[in-house]
Amino acid sequence: MAKKKKEAPLTGITVSKEEDFSGWYTELINKAELADIRYNIKGFVVYREWATITIRKMYRKTEDLLEKKGHLPLTMPSLIPESNFLLEADHVEGFAPEVFWVTEAGSSGKLAERLALRPTSETALYKMYSMWLRSYKDLPFKRYLSCQVWRYEGKMTRPFFRGREFHWIESHNVFATMEGAMEQVKEDMETTYQILQDECCIPLIFFQRPEWDKFAGAVHTYAADALMGSGKVLQLPSTHLLGQNFSKPFNVKFVDTDGEEKYGYQTCYGPSQSRNYGAMIAYLGDDKGLVLPFDLAPVQIIIIPIIYKGKEEFVLKKAREIENQLKDKYIVKLDDSDESAGNKFYYWELKGVPLRIEIGPKDIEKSHVVIVKRHDGQKFFVQENELKEFIDNLAENYTKEIKEKSLVDFESQIEVAYEKDAAIEAINNGKIVCCGFCSIDFDGEHCAEIVEKDIGGFVRGKRIDEEKHEFATCIICNKPATCTVYIAKSY
């Protein structure tokens, strides 16, 4: 699919993921040709073929799931007039430092008004919503965009994890009541688990973010964190309860069943497909290269003929037969290039192709083929007449196996701490700390600052799926704890 560079020997990744996550990730991106960071604008990268194909598959899965849940797609302009932007005060304050501005066009020079490259689409969409929505019959109104956004990031960028242009879906919804909106937040969390945990095999925790760390303009923000190999968490999709914070300035109203005109209650949800991809390859990859869920791999089965002199056509003919047997159901590639079989093994392992079929003259004599699974290296000798069934079985279980391993690994990364010193040690060991905390309202912000300074992590928020908590006091101030929080380093 991608061309092999003769000059680089094909020997997997040379940096250990465990010892140097950051170096490992950079080498993975380069060697597997996933992104090119040499594009000449800081923070903007090219996504190569192999990454683009998987990201597209992730988009389609997410779009299909959203549509099953009643969302419809829209296409919005990428530019937002500055005057729209100024309508919600917290929002503009939060996003102003991150906006790229279009100020000139063509030969006519300066535009009358600055146009923002959308950093997110609330202020573009909700003006339209105010024109479209009329009555309670139009609600719930659930729409989404598949698009890219631009943010002038101050933090260090890293391909897929964080860039100045990234690719996401944003869903924007209007309800008649706050309860309806909160139900949507829950549905968004379920969607996140379905895509990220079930399809991408990334284990997650959903948090209600602290007051000081929520989306600009939201009532509450709920965000998923994944623990990366480096002991740092990465924020994955977040869903925001906007309440009437936007519907009032943007005039998103409807006539209710009682004939009264009311402001809608809103939510928005933003799964970033490019970041999800980064999280997935970082979480699942190993020192041989990529590991990909079966459905998301650009090539699912690679066939490698083991060629001996004089037996070329004999082996290739069988290899093609097997390719033909499988290609209606799976994405199969036969690598008949001139590289050595060893180099081909390394190359396709690096690319994360889930199943490898090896076939040589001796295998043909024995009427079997060799199958190797990428994610655990398991090897099978399979009789040719049982091949299809065997592959069906492997294909069906491949992603589940990765997911189960991920979930077990993840649980072991969480450490409960009752005292600050224990928390410091856990953070230094690359763990997520679970502990008691005084408050995720603004009252607790001072303690969170101490967490950051002394423990070296961030208060990620209150876990959503745990109603009760087991901690009596705040790990910092020793006042009564109102919630259980998680502390972690973050990207």
Add this chain to the structure above:
Amino acid sequence: MAKKKKEAPLTGITVSKEEDFSGWYTELINKAELADIRYNIKGFVVYREWATITIRKMYRKTEDLLEKKGHLPLTMPSLIPESNFLLEADHVEGFAPEVFWVTEAGSSGKLAERLALRPTSETALYKMYSMWLRSYKDLPFKRYLSCQVWRYEGKMTRPFFRGREFHWIESHNVFATMEGAMEQVKEDMETTYQILQDECCIPLIFFQRPEWDKFAGAVHTYAADALMGSGKVLQLPSTHLLGQNFSKPFNVKFVDTDGEEKYGYQTCYGPSQSRNYGAMIAYLGDDKGLVLPFDLAPVQIIIIPIIYKGKEEFVLKKAREIENQLKDKYIVKLDDSDESAGNKFYYWELKGVPLRIEIGPKDIEKSHVVIVKRHDGQKFFVQENELKEFIDNLAENYTKEIKEKSLVDFESQIEVAYEKDAAIEAINNGKIVCCGFCSIDFDGEHCAEIVEKDIGGFVRGKRIDEEKHEFATCIICNKPATCTVYIAKSY
């Protein structure tokens, strides 16, 4: 799928397409809720749900076809540094008047270099190509982007036809020889026919554009024109033979089989999905609203229960049964809203749903249903036990029937002219004129200016698929004709 506005009676389009194409198109866009022109930046529109779904289907069909022909997808940044832009002189001259510039970001103010919102991606991509390509083994190198582009259009914008942001695919390819590049141009033309003529039912002619009307930086431009209902042609996808015009300034080189380093020969091809959509709905639509090919319709079959008082559940139950029978294979919707059956008929005709199934108490007694085809209004009474097979048959032929009608209509729109007066009359009658012409090299530019002034049309170029020509002299200067050209008004 979309909400019905009670205030607007559902009575199809009130303007006749034949009498006032422009008014008809505007009303179609509004009433069928395809685009919203009220977005508050000039030339930027919102594509509504119904249009977005079909455009997405068009993207997927085009992507699939390109990938079958050996192209792979890439994702490029949307911004291009001004310094890249300046590398190819004709290109920058051609595009400079149309570029939106990002000049400021965040609170840090002015950027060191202006960044163009890509009007097309040659100058972004080819810098990468120069880093990626090494050897003849890398060729042919065929890649594509699915993305949007921005152009500060001077001409009047119209939803889907022409906007300041539009959605396209651009494919960019490198070959070892000029012949290889020319083969790609031919393949692109074939792809255009496969998508636009076979899938979208828009009849086309492919022209080599005159020298004065080619893509900025191209050796030659080949473009498809479609005749819209208004007697004007609309340029649809164009494919450009770039030769070495870009590979030299952008240093796109490879080591050939003889060990020599050589510049590649390039082509690029840009099917605009949003414009193709506009052309399709304009060409196929009628005074009842949209007509859509079967595969591209967001809903393929609408089931309308004819409800009489007291029989509600009896009819709805049967309607649901039929929905269940068909929904595995087709995109089916049961309209069980409170609207009258008549209003539902109008509404779904306006939306262009290919097949309507009507079912009332009397139909149920007779064990049949009524089926109506949108594109020709044909009506059938079909026994319930034959329904599935009958629908399969209609579905299979629906798009072919539209296409055949389109092709016949189109042929009748072309008129051969041997003299200027005949050409003027034909143009005034909304025809495309076919005639002799002195030259589409720069020698012929003066005659083309006279064509524009006196005949009121544009020389669209030399037809590609006609080797010979039948005209002895140029319709303007009476010098010997070197080619047959077509003249038409254009969008």
